[in-house]
């Protein structure tokens with residue numbers, strides 16, 4: 001894995017929203033890499049900045065948001081510096097995105113076929129007829145029965161799962177190098193979730209497409225990801241391969257996340273994490289998690305821990321993981 | 332088609348109510364005999380006339396007679412013109428239709444670019460300017476705008492004729508008068524719809540596909556934003572026709588509106604009644620058409 | 635399977651109406667000072683009201699005072715104009731400024747009173763039809779359809795054409811021709827309100843229907859009604875002016891009347907028709923701004 005070349009390198013990314021009430025540091029110094037064909041999960045509670053991170057990569061941050069710091073190197077180009085025209089050529093072509101809400105993510109007034117065809121026509125030199133042919137193939141690929149018929153039907157006549165398949169077809173259409181899927185299954189019911197994840201997994205493997213899958217569902221993570229990044233309050237607090245995260249989490253937040261997720265697909269009651277996500281306008285001093293951390297020590301409330309490689313390829317941002325402190329055992 | 336028939340059937344109770352209100356108004360507005368006969372007519376003359384008009388019968392019966400006459404297109408004789416009222420009224424429709432059409436085309440041509448521009452450049456000086464102008468357009472009384480246009484373009488600049496018909500030039504000022512109010516309304520509406528649509532998820536999807544900004548606005552967002560505009564304009568059509576009443580009078584435009592006002596001033600009941608019913612039917616038809624367009628454009632409510 | 639998201643359950647209790655005294659005054663004034671258009675709107679409306687109330691003190695002449703020595707005097711900045719008649723005079727030498735100042739009286743009186751008439755009718759019908767449903771409701775909806783078919787100005791014209799237009803008839807006619815808007819909004823709000831827990835609870839413990847409507851429904855629709863009423867004043871002022879313009883207004887000095895006096899003198903005395911129109915426009919603009927501000931404050935849901 002190590003020898004594979006990096007497809008995406010995000011460095012010290014800071015995306016802030018200048019709201020009327022003050023600056024919201026939604027993404028506050030995020031660094032990570034994604035290699036070609038790698039499947040990475042980004043997990044964290046609601047509001048931790050996952051979507052903002054992905055929209056920053058896509059260059060889709062809108063007023064009052066702004067990338068205030070950092071770089072996003074994709075294919076040796078820094079996306080932060082690219083002009084809109086050049087970004088348009090990358091979007092949908094090199095990096096594609098799938099969103100959470102299949103119900104509202106398709107334009108209700110256009111047939112789905114037209115919406116798939118659109119990105120083909122934009123990025124590839126093909127005729128309309130060929131584009132239609134391709135679109136129907138794509139629909140078949142994502143497991144839609146009767147693709148010719150679905151091609152000319154409108155989104156409202158399709159189920160949520162079907163619509164998400166269409167979204168995947170759109171994302172796959174130009175054979176992108178990276179697909180960002182922002183909670184692709186949250187809005188769907190459990191059986192459909194599994195199907196969609198299966199398709200996403202299979203097709204990205206088939207095409208050797210890298211996948212950044214954003215979720216707050218650790219079940220999804222276990223099913224799909226090679227590597228996991230845990231995000232809290234705009235920062236990555238832990239990063240490791242999927243087995244290490246599940247077997248020996250280092251950060252108290254990761255531990256809490258795991259505890260709040262039932263291991264089996266049973267219907268056990270969810271344990272939620274104690275306390276509340278801090279108000280983004282008034283982030284706590286020191287480690288952002290110390291207000292909710294059961295292991296917090298004095299240092300946590302005053303000094304910000306840096307991210308460090310605690311074990312090979314296992315990074316964590318926590319004072320307790322510090323070797324000088326004796327590497328307190330967690331989890 | 333079934334829907335269409337259904338929708339058409341709904342028109343009937345509306346027309347019944349309109350006709351009833353109209354009849355009621357005429358009924359309470361005074362004795363028509365007073366208007367039809369001179370002051371020094373004898374009581375006997377009055378009574379015979381009253382009987383021949385059916386005015387001695389009970390209210391409901393009178394309404395029923397009125398209704399049957401109306402359905403057969405018989406509104407009575409016009410006092411001014413001395414002939415059947417309905418043909419006189421129908422004759423005026425093309426002129427009004429021409430004026431409305433010109434106003435709608437004009438206002439759409441103004442409102443779409445302005446509304447889009449002000450939504451896309453939200454809170455910029457351009458947006459403020461456009462919003463300011465459209466609020467002003469809403470605040471200015473229609474008839475005053477008409478007079479000011481005459482003052483500017485006919486009296487001072489002598490570009491367009493003051494009134495009448497005959498050429499495209501005659502159409503310009505009245506069309507601007509009606510169209511400006513409509514454009515103001517449409518611009519405001521389009522702006523707010525556009526802002527709403529631009530924040531929708533499917534617009535984000537389009538962006539993530541790499542669709543260019545301009546295509547996003549004009550292909551993906553405009554159609555969705557125009558849909559509610561169609562409905563509101565259709566609902567506003569009666570206000571518009573109301574504006575046309577006065578505008579036609581100001582510009583001596585020989586349409587329905589001018590005739591209505593003329594008939595009201597002359598207390599020409601037959602013509603007034605025919606005008607009101609015709610206008611109501613006109614408005615209902617426009618609403619029906621708007622409804623069909625809506626259904627045609629929005630696949631979600633196609634049956 | 636997922637970390638629980640925050641879910642807020644809707645409170646079952648009635649939204650509090652109690653603490654609307656001391657604090658809310660501050661809560662109202664600060665945004666008002668911040669909102670430029672709100673301030674502008676309120677100032678314009680205040681000035682117009684002041685003018686109307688104190689017209690006899692403010693106007694330099696009696697509005698009907700004919701002066702044949704000063705026929706069609708232009709406004710003061712033009713050749714032949716003077717400060718005796720700041721905005722000039724009309725074809726009978728009547729002072730235009732005084733006529734516009736007095737005109738504000740009728741415009742506001744008719745505008746506000748007819749909105750009152752329409753509001754009372756509309757709210758009562760909307761409440762009953764929303765609360766009871768049934769025949770009243772069906773009938774109301776048919777009336778709404780019919781109302782869409784007849785322009786309200788046409789309705790007013792037809793009625794006034796057959797009656798002698800006095801200020802009272804004008805108010806009633808404009809009021810009667812414009813109640814439907816209130817009825818529609820109140821009805822739809824009541825339809826959703828009556829499904830709320832506290833209304834159901836009140837019903838189940840046997841509170842009388844009339845009391846429920848007065849105590850629970852009316853206060854909750856009041857903000858929408860206020861917003862509609864404010865913007866309607868603008869419409870009724872224009873309607874009144876239109877009717878006066880067409881010669882169907884009351885026998886009094888109104889903006890529409892003054893304006894129509896000027897219509898025949900456009901080519902010689904442009905000011906007669908111009909200034910009353912400006913007065914109407916500014917007033918309506920002020921009301922629109924005030925209405926928009928109130929809508930933002932009271933009820934962001936109502937669209938125009």
Ligand SMILES: Nc1ncnc2c1ncn2[C@@H]1O[C@H](COP(=O)(O)OP(=O)(O)OP(=O)(O)O)[C@@H](O)[C@H]1O
Nearest residue numbers: 017019024026045046047048049050051052053280
């Ligand atoms: N347009 C915006 N204006 C102001 N703040 C914003 C905006 N968009 C996002 N934020 C803030 O950024 C923070 C992170 O939001 P983000 O949508 O990335 O969270 P998330 O991790 O994707 O959560 P979820 O699981 O709910 O999708 C939130 O605190 C949010 O308030």
Ligand SMILES: [Mg+2]
Nearest residue numbers: 050051052182
């Ligand atoms: Mg998100």
